[in-house]
Amino acid sequence: MIPDKAPKEDVFHGSEDLKKEAHVSSFDRYKELYASSIERPDEFWGDIAKDFFWKTKHTGPLLQYNFDVTKGEIFVKCMEGATTNISYNLLDRNVHERKLGDRVAFYWEGNEPGDELTVTYRELLQSVCRFANVLKSQGVKKGDRVSIYMPMVVELVVAMLACARIGAVHSIVFAGFSAESLCERIMDSQCSLLITADGFYRGDKLINLKLLADEALQKCRDKGFPLDKCIMLRHLSKEAEDTSQSPPAKRACPDLQVPWNPDVDLCWLSLTRAASDECEPEWCESEDPLFILYTSGSTGKPKGVLHTVAGYMLYTATTFKLVFDHQPDDVYWCTADIGWITGHSYITYGPLANGATSVLFEGLPTYPDVSRMWEIVDKYHVSKFYTAPTAIRLLMKYGSEPVKKFKRDSLKVLGTVGEPINPEAWHWYYNVVGEGRCPIVDTFWQTETGGHVLTPLPAATPMKPGSATFPFFGVVPAILNESGEELEGPSEGYLVFKQPWPGVMRTVFGNHQRFETIYFKKFPGYYVTGDGCRRDKDGYYWVTGRIDDMLNVSGHLLSTAEVESALVEHEAVAEAAVVGRPHPVKGESLYCFVTLNDGLTLSRSLEAELKQQVREKIGAIATPDFIQNAPGLPKTRSGKIMRRVLRKIACDERELGDVSTLADSSVVEQLFQNRCGAGV
Numbered sequence: 094m095i096p097d098k099a100p101k102e103d104v105f106h107g108s109e110d111l112k113k114e115a116h117v118s119s120f121d122r123y124k125e126l127y128a129s130s131i132e133r134p135d136e137f138w139g140d141i142a143k144d145f146f147w148k149t150k151h152t153g154p155l156l157q158y159n160f161d162v163t164k165g166e167i168f169v170k171c172m173e174g175a176t177t178n179i180s181y182n183l184l185d186r187n188v189h190e191r192k193l194g195d196r197v198a199f200y201w202e203g204n205e206p207g208d209e210l211t212v213t214y215r216e217l218l219q220s221v222c223r224f225a226n227v228l229k230s231q232g233v234k235k236g237d238r239v240s241i242y243m244p245m246v247v248e249l250v251v252a253m254l255a256c257a258r259i260g261a262v263h264s265i266v267f268a269g270f271s272a273e274s275l276c277e278r279i280m281d282s283q284c285s286l287l288i289t290a291d292g293f294y295r296g297d298k299l300i301n302l303k304l305l306a307d308e309a310l311q312k313c314r315d316k317g318f319p320l321d322k323c324i325m326l327r328h329l330s331k332e333a334e335d336t337s338q339s340p341p342a343k344r345a346c347p348d349l350q351v352p353w354n355p356d357v358d359l360c361w362l363s364l365t366r367a368a369s370d371e372c373e374p375e376w377c378e379s380e381d382p383l384f385i386l387y388t389s390g391s392t393g394k395p396k397g398v399l400h401t402v403a404g405y406m407l408y409t410a411t412t413f414k415l416v417f418d419h420q421p422d423d424v425y426w427c428t429a430d431i432g433w434i435t436g437h438s439y440i441t442y443g444p445l446a447n448g449a450t451s452v453l454f455e456g457l458p459t460y461p462d463v464s465r466m467w468e469i470v471d472k473y474h475v476s477k478f479y480t481a482p483t484a485i486r487l488l489m490k491y492g493s494e495p496v497k498k499f500k501r502d503s504l505k506v507l508g509t510v511g512e513p514i515n516p517e518a519w520h521w522y523y524n525v526v527g528e529g530r531c532p533i534v535d536t537f538w539q540t541e542t543g544g545h546v547l548t549p550l551p552a553a554t555p556m557k558p559g560s561a562t563f564p565f566f567g568v569v570p571a572i573l574n575e576s577g578e579e580l581e582g583p584s585e586g587y588l589v590f591k592q593p594w595p596g597v598m599r600t601v602f603g604n605h606q607r608f609e610t611i612y613f614k615k616f617p618g619y620y621v622t623g624d625g626c627r628r629d630k631d632g633y634y635w636v637t638g639r640i641d642d643m644l645n646v647s648g649h650l651l652s653t654a655e656v657e658s659a660l661v662e663h664e665a666v667a668e669a670a671v672v673g674r675p676h677p678v679k680g681e682s683l684y685c686f687v688t689l690n691d692g693l694t695l696s697r698s699l700e701a702e703l704k705q706q707v708r709e710k711i712g713a714i715a716t717p718d719f720i721q722n723a724p725g726l727p728k729t730r731s732g733k734i735m736r737r738v739l740r741k742i743a744c745d746e747r748e749l750g751d752v753s754t755l756a757d758s759s760v761v762e763q764l765f766q767n768r769c770g771a772g773v
């Protein structure tokens with residue numbers, strides 16, 4: 094499956110320097126380790142597990158599983174019988190055993206240049222213990238779910254690790270999501286406490302987060318789920334005498350109107366001031382839940398992806414170490430938000446498990462100007478840098494000048510995640526940002542996979558622009574055709590995995606059946622990613638994008654059903670169908686067809702209302718780019734909307750393929766004539 098020899102033609106390499114110190118320094122070494130990870134997984138992961146602290150050791154096989162629905166319930170267990178605590182491994186182990194207490198865990202860089210803070214491992218451990226005690230004092234127990242809705246501040250990491258320390262399960266909701274989305278997630282996970290902040294700036298824009306959090310709690314109450322505890326961090330409205338942790342923001346906002354309900358709201362600062370900075374960790378079973386993170390589902394209802402303690406720890410730690418070739422003097426920077434899986438695995442868990450020093454950035458790549466990223470790289474001498482293709486495409490538009498204004502000679506490895514990277518963006522990243530010196534690790538993975546599953550290793554894998562190359566250790570990919578047959582050699586079809594690795598999700602929270610249906614029913618015996626994939630003559634994997642009803646906007650997954658249901662909730666809309674249309678920066682943009690109720694026309698104000706409706710229901714990332722009035726939608730005789738045809742209309746492509754099943758073909762011409770953004 095993996096070629097004997099790495100190809101020599103049409104491939105790129107990183108600098109020779111990197112190979113000298115690399116953990117995996119050649120393609121042959123990668124192949125050797127890969128073979129042992131597949132043939133002797135218990136030994137492979139068992140060796141890695143020795144670096145971690147286990148209160149009690151595991152018994153029996155390291156990895157136990159059933160991946161075949163025809164043989165019974167799907168399950169994966171890693172290190173059964175062992176007990177540990179992930180916050181202990183990330184913090185206490187680094188401070189006490191590895192003597193890294195004075196090492197910087199995070200350089201926090203605020204939205205406003207000049208807002209900065211340095212946090213060492215020792216300080217982080219103290220803050221986590223304090224906050225863990227706060228959670229306990231509020232009655233949070235092992236297994237309880239805690240919602241976290243916060244901006245990119247150090248306290249977000251503190252909150253998540255404090256949950257992990259006491260065995261509570263965090264459910265982080267990205268601070269760009271709407272009140273409605275937060276309410277839905279709080280209710281689905283039955284959270285007993287919410288942690289939020291007063292507000293934050295995104296570039297120039299002030300977001301009053303507490304207002305949104307309150308709105309969400311009101312919605313929960315209205316729906317019969319009263320959650321009556323909310324801890325709020327003052328990030329912008331800090332009082333003058335408050336000298337805690339983060340310094341007062343340059344752009345402090347003391348008069349931010351923060352709604353306060355004394356029956357529900359609690360102040361982060363006063364609670365932590367009163368708490369002890371010692372907290373014995375809760376010793377958790379390996380398979381105890383660590384967190385829930387919601388990701389879009391094709392039915393429109395988000396899925397609560399559940400990860401567990403030991404397997405997730407081993408997998409994120411190992412992928413971080415090898416994919417970024419982590420070295421002790423590195424400064425690592427992942428630009429993702431912690432509210433997404435990339436931030437969970439590669440800002441918090443993977444880096445801290447390795448005792449890494451990271452940049453934690455609150456702001457935007459374009460604020461105050463389009464040089465900001467490179468200014469930060471220069472300021473902190475970032476050596477490993479991880480971002481998304483959409484950010485690269487956005488910055489590419491401004492040319493190389495803003496990049497070249499700053500030194501980038503500290504950079505050693507560049508990474509991407511979130512969607513396929515188009516070769517043009519790849520070359521710009523490689524040549525302009527990395528000066529032709531730094532390998533690019535194009536990491537394919539999902540919220541569900543916990544960590545990278547297809548990825549180059551920077552000193553070992555020759556790169557092909559746009560390919561995520563080969564599987565990580567323990568991962569066995571296959572390509573299936575529509576009938577579920579495994580294809581050999583160069584081929585294209587469904588990307589699936591044949592066996593679990595420690596970091597794979599364990600269930601959909603509260604709905605194991607949905608988990609089995611979504612990922613295991615279509616092709617029994619395989620985990621189905623939902624992505625299409627091509628394998629070339631050299632065995633390289635090229636992920637081609639989603640093959641279900643999902644869209645990838647700026648690296649974030651959205652389901653068409655989710656946006657459609659937000660649209661049809663508007664009283665003017667009878668029916669809606671949403672498709673993706675290629676977009677030069679975002680990857681895909683949202684093109685919505687709406688059938689209005691009788692007698693209504695799509696005025697500008699209605700269009701604006703519909704966009705606002707989607708923002709309110711889901712969040713700004715789901716704002717439609719185009720809304721077209723569709724008096725009729727192309728449907729099959731059985732009434733199924735033919736999205737394939739709508740996609741063609743959105744792109745103005747007249748080659749429709751087979752439309753023999755279309756019930757009324759006249760609607761198609763009508764839709765072509767009334768396209769939005771004709772000529773785009």
Ligand code: WTA
Nearest residue numbers: 510511512513535536537538539540636639
């Ligand atoms: C897509 C993000 C191609 C893919 C970590 C996947 C990618 C979905 C890549 C998961 C990549 C992510 N190349 N496609 N390197 N990385 N994807 O759950 O469609 O937010 O299924 O996890 O993003 O998105 P999620």
